[in-house]
Amino acid sequence: MARALASATAEGTLGRAVLVSAVRLVVGYAIALATGVPLGLVLARVPAIKRALGPLLLGLSSVPSICWLPLAIVWFGLSEAAIQVVIVLGAALPVTLATESAVRHLPPTIERAARTMGAAGPTLLFRVLLAAALPGILTGAKMGWTFALRSLMAGELLFVSGGLGQLLETGRDLADTALVLGVVVVIVALSRASERVLFGPVERVVARRWGTAAS
């Protein structure tokens, strides 16, 4: 296995694959966060939208995001955009639902106190509610990251596009078990490392402020 990884590294295929996958992941995840958090906030604050979209989103969240790949391929062809659609759909839903839940379950005195101090509109929304919901949003964001990674791997396995998924496919085609297992190890390592880099600092801030134990 180590030998398989070493030779893949030496050929440069592993490095390229990691880079391609990482870029896709980061772009898709950024889009997912940018849509999921505001959507969750809106859902938590506007009952009409919550009634209209809530059940739909809950239902959709049970659909594995890779199920969207055929539709994405029909719309966007075998392109980068198709894979992005899968990543965004996979990651945005947990982020949305976690944000919605975090904002909705805030202690009511937080908002009341803010309003008696004159906070309203964007100040109330962003400086109070979103700030207060940070621990819950963080949980959703971490879940979203894992979902994004899973969606990405599934997407890459299903169509030839560079990236770690394709390297896995290559391993399968060559019946190279060592390479397949090696790539899995790389995925685990990347996921752990990226979580630490991305969420570690935010988690420490939350732990310090809210007095919760750092994980």
Place this chain on the structure above:
Amino acid sequence: MFATTKKWIGATAVAEPELASAPAARSVARPPTRAPAGASAALEGVTLAYDGGAAVLEDVSLDVAPGEALCLVGPSGGGKSTILNLLAGLVKPTRGRVLFDGAPVTGPGPERAVVFQDAALFPWLTLEKNVAFPLEVAGVAPAERAERVDELLRLVHLSRFRGAFPHELSGGMRQRGAIARALATRPRMILFDEPFAALDGQMRELLQGEVERIVRASRTTMVFVTHAIDEAVRLGDRVVLIGTRPGRVIGEVHVDLPRPRRAAFGGARADAGGASLEDVQAVRIAQRIASEIRVEVDKVAREEADGAWGSSSGPDGGDPRRHLGRGI
């Protein structure tokens, strides 16, 4: 709205820059023109019912004079806090009017500050930033803001803890922080919603003294909700008794005791040679209030015990309100 607030705070800052020296200020003659004193407030025939449910408040009328310290006492669940929320503008009456300074209350605003039972400091901000928050919202300039925060933290003796997050503070410190935050915009009325209910007895007495000192020094109007009669007698110029289910005014007692007042049972100290006349008066007033609300307290206990409370409660079932009549 922000623009008005800003202007108003600016004006106040000029007129009354000396809040920090409150303890000393009592003996110092203040200039005669000192705006803005506490504002008046009133409930006029207010009824409140949530979506077709039973009335929480029924035909409540209440006047608060400018600068007055009014305490609302009554059994829990009796709508005392609802009256506070109405005054704060967080809840709108189903019928009747809520007035502040003669004008109808349309929503919450920084001229009516609230101190909540759980302090409600923002957990993601340090104490200092919590106290600064209302000033920031009001658009106060950073330099002035910092100065005001210093002043407020000194006033509540928390300067040392300015950088602490709320979870690092004790319950009493959190409440003092909440009081500092409430005072930040120099409100013309402060509403206290059972702020010391979760504190131990000694801390409560200490903070009652602080509230008496601070609120009197700032001369704002105060409405203080509590279920502790001794607390009401210590802090209130007037105590209004609130009955329950539906919430309504069942009586009022004036407390004509000199200030600063002593803690409820502090009178029996050996060095003072036993209870003073004032202590005796305070106890009498407290007893009078207790007997006036006993019927209401019994009613709540009976309802919560599902009719199993006491032996003379009559036949089971039926509306206890009908058996007891309304009020006293």
